[in-house]
Structures are given as C-alpha cells and as structure tokens.
Amino acid sequence: MRRTFWTALGKQLSNIDLRAWLKSWLKFTTTAIASFAIGAIMLSIHGLLQGPEKYIVYLIGDAKDQGTRQTHEGFEEHWEKLKPLAVNNIPITIMRERDGGNPDTGKSYAREFAQRSDVLLVVGHGNSSTSKEALKEYMAPKPRIPVILVTETNPDLLPKPCETSEHPCPVLRLSPTDDKQAKKAVQLAMGKKAKSFLVIKDTDNPVYSNYLAKRLAFEITQRNKTVCVTTTDEMTKIRIDMIKTLKIDCVIFVGAHVQAKNVIRWTNKVYRNNDLCPRKPMIILSDWSAKQDLLTMETSELDGVFLTHPRSADEIGDPDVGYKRFGEDTAWIVGRLVSDTNAILSRRSTWRTKVWNWLGYHRVTDVREALALATIKISNLTASPSKEKYSFDRNGQLLDGHFDVWKIKCRKFTEPTGNETPITWCEDTSSGGSPALQK
Numbered sequence: 001m002r003r004t005f006w007t008a009l010g011k012q013l014s015n016i017d018l019r020a021w022l023k024s025w026l027k028f029t030t031t032a033i034a035s036f037a038i039g040a041i042m043l044s045i046h047g048l049l050q051g052p053e054k055y056i057v058y059l060i061g062d063a064k065d066q067g068t069r070q071t072h073e074g075f076e077e078h079w080e081k082l083k084p085l086a087v088n089n090i091p092i093t094i095m096r097e098r099d100g101g102n103p104d105t106g107k108s109y110a111r112e113f114a115q116r117s118d119v120l121l122v123v124g125h126g127n128s129s130t131s132k133e134a135l136k137e138y139m140a141p142k143p144r145i146p147v148i149l150v151t152e153t154n155p156d157l158l159p160k161p162c163e164t165s166e167h168p169c170p171v172l173r174l175s176p177t178d179d180k181q182a183k184k185a186v187q188l189a190m191g192k193k194a195k196s197f198l199v200i201k202d203t204d205n206p207v208y209s210n211y212l213a214k215r216l217a218f219e220i221t222q223r224n225k226t227v228c229v230t231t232t233d234e235m236t237k238i239r240i241d242m243i244k245t246l247k248i249d250c251v252i253f254v255g256a257h258v259q260a261k262n263v264i265r266w267t268n269k270v271y272r273n274n275d276l277c278p279r280k281p282m283i284i285l286s287d288w289s290a291k292q293d294l295l296t297m298e299t300s301e302l303d304g305v306f307l308t309h310p311r312s313a314d315e316i317g318d319p320d321v322g323y324k325r326f327g328e329d330t331a332w333i334v335g336r337l338v339s340d341t342n343a344i345l346s347r348r349s350t351w352r353t354k355v356w357n358w359l360g361y362h363r364v365t366d367v368r369e370a371l372a373l374a375t376i377k378i379s380n381l382t383a384s385p386s387k388e389k390y391s392f393d394r395n396g397q398l399l400d401g402h403f404d405v406w407k408i409k410c411r412k413f414t415e416p417t418g419n420e421t422p423i424t425w426c427e428d429t430s431s432g433g434s435p436a437l438q439k
Helices: 001-012 016-052 064-080 103-113 129-138 160-164 179-190 208-221 240-245 256-270 294-295 314-315 323-347 353-358 364-377
Strands: 056-063 090-098 118-125 146-150 169-171 196-201 226-233 251-255 280-285 306-311 381-382 389-391 404-409 412-413 424-428 434-438
Touching: 056 064, 064 118, 064 323, 103 118, 103 129, 118 323, 118 364, 129 146, 129 208, 129 434, 146 323, 160 323, 179 251, 179 280, 179 306, 196 208, 196 240, 208 226, 208 251, 226 412, 240 306, 256 280, 256 294, 256 424, 314 412
Parallel strands: 056 090, 056 118, 118 146, 146 169, 196 226, 196 251, 251 280, 280 306
Antiparallel strands: 306 404, 381 389, 404 412, 424 434
C-alpha cells in the first residue's frame, strides 16, 4: 500500500507544469512584496502628514547652576497650574536637558532639536556663551525654532542672518542687556566718588565676561577715569606697588559667584594694610554672582559689597524663591504664546485645513510658522505670577528692563537706601586688633 501511495504521488507530480508553477509562485511573491512596500510607504506618508503625537517645550541649561535650576523648577511648578496646553489639539509637554554650561554640548543639543518635528520651543540655555552657539542651530531651519532667553544679558547673541533678515528671528529676551548693567555699575561707583577702577573678569562664560568688561571700560573712560582690566587668573600677579600707584578705589568683578568669592578675599587681603590705601575700595559684582552660595562667606568679608541685578534683592535673596519667579513668568509667557498661536492658526484656517485637521493630519511647519509669528508680534505683557512687566521690541529685546543696585549686609541681599558712606578699615580692639569693616 505504501508503494501504491508513492507511485500515485509520482504520477501527480509528473503531470505538473513546473515552469507554470514557478511563474505563478513568483507572481504571488512579487505581489506580496509590492503590497508590503506600498503599505510601508503609505504608513510613512500618513506619519508625516499626521505629525507628532505631542509637542515638546525643552528646558535646557546647566543643572548645577542655581539660577538655571531654580528657573526650571519655577517653570514646571507654574506649568502645572495652566490648563493642559495644546496646539491644533496636539498636547504640549515639557522636558529637561542638561548641557553642563558647555557651548559645544549646547550646540549639539540644538542641532538635534532643529532636526526634529516635535520640538515646539526652547527655554535656554542660561549662559551667554552656550546660547550664542545654540542660536545658530535654532535659527537655521525654516521655520525657525522659537527661543526664550531668561537670564542671558549679552546683547550680541543672535546669528548674523537674524541681523540682516527682513523677518526678525523668534527670540524673546527676559533680561536687560549688559549695556545697561555696565552703565548702572559705573554710575553707582561714580556716586561714591570713585576715580580709579580695577575690572576683573572671569575666564568662564567668555561671551558674557569679555563683553561686559569691555563695556565697563568704555563707560569708565567716557567719564575720563582710570581703568585697568585683568582676569581672575592674572589678578594675583598684580604688583602691590602698581595698585598703590593707581590708587584704585573701585573693584568691579564680572563673573560667577565661585570666582566672586576669590576676588572679594583677594581684595580684602591686599587692602588690609592702611599704608597702602587710606580706604578699602568698594566692590561691585555683576548679576552672574548673585547666588545663595555667595552668602556663605564671613559677614566681615561681605559687608559693603554691591551687586547689579535685573530682579529685586528680596526675590533672589529668598532661598525658597530665588530664580523660581523668573521660571514662573516664563511658563506664563509660553502659555500666552500658545494661545496666540492657536488664534493665528484659526484665522489662517481654510476648508482644506479643516478637513485635514478633522482627519487628524497637520503640518508641523504651519505650527512653527504661527508660533514664530506670535513670538515676534508679542509686545506688552504683565506676567501674572510676579506682576513683572515685559515690553519687547520687534527683535525680542526687553525695552523697559533695568538693573537694580543691591548691597550685601548681614549675609543678605538688600537694596541700599542711598545714604551709605564709603567703607573704611578700622582696628577692632575688642577682637584682638583684627581688621574690621566700618561704615
């Protein structure tokens, strides 16, 4: 019986036209492959038309920096208070990234963001040197990625295409520029009868430090006063006799709080000798030094030190608030921009776009163009979290921003009354004759 089965099977196979069978099999396989390829292409086209499932607002900067960290914390806290935000019914979420304050790392992240279709807006980088490099990437794609600069103060951060383009770049700046900071610092010193200045600049964040130091020197020479500019690396090499000859009565430091401590201690050490100078020079620190860690120094080291900053001393000096209010304002502004963007998209809507939206399809470029336009057109705001007023020009520069003068007193940031007298060294006999500050 087994032989009969195999005999019958052999006869059946011998009757099959192998060429016809192979041709039929190839036709079936080709049709299946083509159908799969067409399906894959259709899915890709569907994905491109549909766009991302969500848009992302990125908060990026140096997580170790107190100002950046608190700004992001404030942003996230206020974001939770806003209604769930969406553009064209696509939800918006926020994400954090760390660039370590490194311009190369920041630029690398910016390049990645610029190539993605789900990045709606960037808040960053909190460091002028990093932001200057990153903005080259954000402003390169069409449409450009809107950016909010919160604490950056250097006025020359935008790439050249933004300066020459007929269409402004979508960048908002929430802080005044270093031109105003330099003028405020020199006005403060002149009010204290300063005649000879030593400007010390930090070697970190050179875009910030170099520009502000240069601007300070300009403001000082404009008033026919003497100025010497050096760096934190070189200040200890300055000869004592040169300091005595110059009769320096004002030291202005441009940089971070870490080096600000070194400058304060170096100045105090140099000027403890009454034969060198009849009085200790006043010390003015730039806004980047205004961190809580600065207040950990000894009271005798800090009393009488001044700072310039665009926010109030009570706000930044409160460890529970600090720069959080900056972040809250930024989140509120982003909410306003999203509302304006939806209004622009609604005005531009046609029956075709309505059909596409109903089908769940939308173009990312349309959203970015509308958001960029909203960013450029925004002008006068009063942010609800802080009641701070923000007025922007066509290029996103803050119009009415100004720098306040702070003073460190009893390890606190305070706003001086205007009646302070110059600070002098005296001998405190109650403490064994060690030098003490007297006002």
